[in-house]
Amino acid sequence: MQIDRGVSLKPYNTFGLPAVAQTLVRIASDADVRRVVDDPVLGLAPKFILGGGSNIILTRDMPQIVLKVEVRGMRVLEERADAWIVEAGAGENWHDFVEFTLAQGCPGLENLALIPGTVGAGPVQNIGAYGVELQDRFESLDAVDLLTGRSVVLGAEICAFGYRDSVFKHALAGRSLITRVRFRLPRPWQPVLGYLELQKKIAETGIASPGPRQIFDWVASIRRAKLPDPAAIGNAGSFFKNPLVSSQRATNLRRDHPTLAAWPASDETTKLSAAWLIEASGFKGLRQGDAGVSTQHALVLVNHGQATGAQIWALAQQVRAGVNEKFGVLLDPEPVVI
Ligand SMILES: Cc1cc2nc3c(=O)[nH]c(=O)nc-3n(C[C@H](O)[C@H](O)[C@H](O)COP(=O)(O)OP(=O)(O)OC[C@H]3O[C@@H](n4cnc5c(N)ncnc54)[C@H](O)[C@@H]3O)c2cc1C
Numbered sequence: 001m002q003i004d005r006g007v008s009l010k011p012y013n014t015f016g017l018p019a020v021a022q023t024l025v026r027i028a029s030d031a032d033v034r035r036v037v038d039d040p041v042l043g044l045a046p047k048f049i050l051g052g053g054s055n056i057i058l059t060r061d062m063p064q065i066v067l068k069v070e071v072r073g074m075r076v077l078e079e080r081a082d083a084w085i086v087e088a089g090a091g092e093n094w095h096d097f098v099e100f101t102l103a104q105g106c107p108g109l110e111n112l113a114l115i116p117g118t119v120g121a122g123p124v125q126n127i128g129a130y131g132v133e134l135q136d137r138f139e140s141l142d143a144v145d146l147l148t149g150r151s152v153v154l155g156a157e158i159c160a161f162g163y164r165d166s167v168f169k170h171a172l173a174g175r176s177l178i179t180r181v182r183f184r185l186p187r188p189w190q191p192v193l194g195y196l197e198l199q200k201k202i203a204e205t206g207i208a209s210p211g212p213r214q215i216f217d218w219v220a221s222i223r224r225a226k227l228p229d230p231a232a233i234g235n236a237g238s239f240f241k242n243p244l245v246s247s248q249r250a251t252n253l254r255r256d257h258p259t260l261a262a263w264p265a266s267d268e269t270t271k272l273s274a275a276w277l278i279e280a281s282g283f284k285g286l287r288q289g290d291a292g293v294s295t296q297h298a299l300v301l302v303n304h305g306q307a308t309g310a311q312i313w314a315l316a317q318q319v320r321a322g323v324n325e326k327f328g329v330l331l332d333p334e335p336v337v338i
Contacts, residue, residue: 001025001032009062013053014116016234017309021066024050028070028091030144030151030179036067037149047146048338049177051118052093055125055236055335059309062338069120071179074100084108084185085139090120090178094127098216101185107212108137108185111192113219116230116237120178124168125334126161130219131192135161139182146175163265164241164334191215197222228296234303235294239316240274240331253327274323274331275299281322291315313337 007024010016025042027033036042046064050056071089074097078085084106088097097119098109111132121127122134123141140155154176160167168176191210193199201218202208210218228235245253250262250270257280261273275298278284284298290307293315294300301312301319320331 001027001035007066009050009053009058009066012050012068013056013058013236014230014234015053015057015236015303015307015309015312016230017058017303017307017312019058019061019309021062024066024068026068026070027177027179028072030071030142033067033144033146033177033179034149036065037144037146047174049174051090051121052116054116054230055121057236057309057312057333057335057337059313059338067177069118069177069179071120073180076101076104076106077182081187083187085182086185087180087182088119089180090118092119093117094119094122101183102212102216106185107189109183110212110216111195111219113216114223119181123159123161123166123178123181125164126166128164130198130222131195133161135159137183137185139184141178141182142180143172143176143178146177151179152176163244226297228294228300228302233294234307235300236335238274238299238334239301240278240299240320241334242271242274243277243329243331244269244271245329246270253329257327272329277323277327277329277331278319281319281326283319283322286315286319288315288318293319309338 004024007021009019009021025036042065048062048064048066050066050068070091072091073089074092075087076084077087086101086106094117095114098113101109111130115127115129127134138156140153142153144151158167189212198218207214244265247268247270254260261276262270265271279298283293285295286293289311290304291311292302292304294302301316316333324330
């Protein structure tokens with residue numbers, strides 16, 4: 001267990017926001033977590049769990065103990081007749097893990113290629129993209145309770161996955177440190193190709209039955225073309241969730257705004273495109289100092305260089321208020337604001 005003092009978190013968050021952690025502890029194993037819990041000083045102090053910093057907005061310095069999760073290891077645990085069971089340490093890079101599973105001949109995660117961040121943060125917001133969510137491939141996870149130091153194995157039921165949501169954002173927020181995650185990749189492999197942009201790739205290339213590697217490459221190229229790269233311009237991906245409204249409400253909105261992008265979420269609810277709402281409210285490309293709304297994608301807020309978390313958050317509030325005023329729809333932020 002390595003303990004560092006006065007650590008700049010700028011390189012540890014993809015927005016590139018300035019903030020200093022008074023104490024940063026690098027966690028490489030379950031035993032490291034228990035050492036923190038048992039420590040007379042660290043054990044009692046408030047804590048924040050940090051993965052790859054790709055879904056957080058740091059608005060201030062961090063007096064809490066920052067636990068930076070660096071648990072490593074990736075392996076194929078089991079090859080059953082009906083599924084491959086694969087496992088990764090929470091500190092592994094998510095995209096590297098997707099590549100690893102494909103290289104091992106265990107497809108199923110290809111639609112989730114190129115999502116930034118660590119494996120351990122995946123269950124926290126039930127990461128999803130291009131028709132697949134983590135919960136569709138989830139087996140179980142290991143976590144350590146930050147109050148008692150007890151190790152637990154949690155299944156899908158306890159994780160209570162929802163749209164960009166789980167128990168780790170509610171009852172277990174800041175309480176459970178995830179150390180390893182296992183995935184169940186169904187055999188025989190079935191491609192997930194329902195997403196419009198993947199259908200376009202099929203039409204463009206004439207490849208009607210793409211394999212997992214082909215889907216992985218398509219998803220990566222779609223994402224690179226669509227989303228600003230955090231290495232080039234600081235951001236945390238989608239800043240707002242797509243809002244869920246009653247289908248009646250969506251019908252009324254579409255009567256007044258026929259181009260409003262929306263799709264059914266259940267029999268009674270409809271998901272609206274937050275990007276469409278933001279663009280139609282005139283915010284795409286808006287810049288205030290170094291805080292801005294991306295010119296490339298209206299759902300992405302960006303740091304043009306020296307923005308602070310407070311400035312990004314103020315801009316987010318302005319966007320939220322503007323969309324609410326024009327459409328009567330309140331947007332919920334996706335990243336965790338600290
Ligand atoms: C360009 C870009 C594109 C993105 N695209 C997508 C996308 O398509 N789909 C999607 O779902 N998300 C997307 N995201 C969001 C982000 O990649 C995911 O939320 C990712 O899972 C965050 O991982 P992280 O390791 O960076 O977590 P962090 O930002 O470090 O942490 C996020 C939250 O998880 C908690 N946490 C982190 N690790 C652990 C752990 N081991 N145990 C317990 N709690 C933990 C933190 O305390 C915090 O509350 C995108 C982000 C960017 C920058």
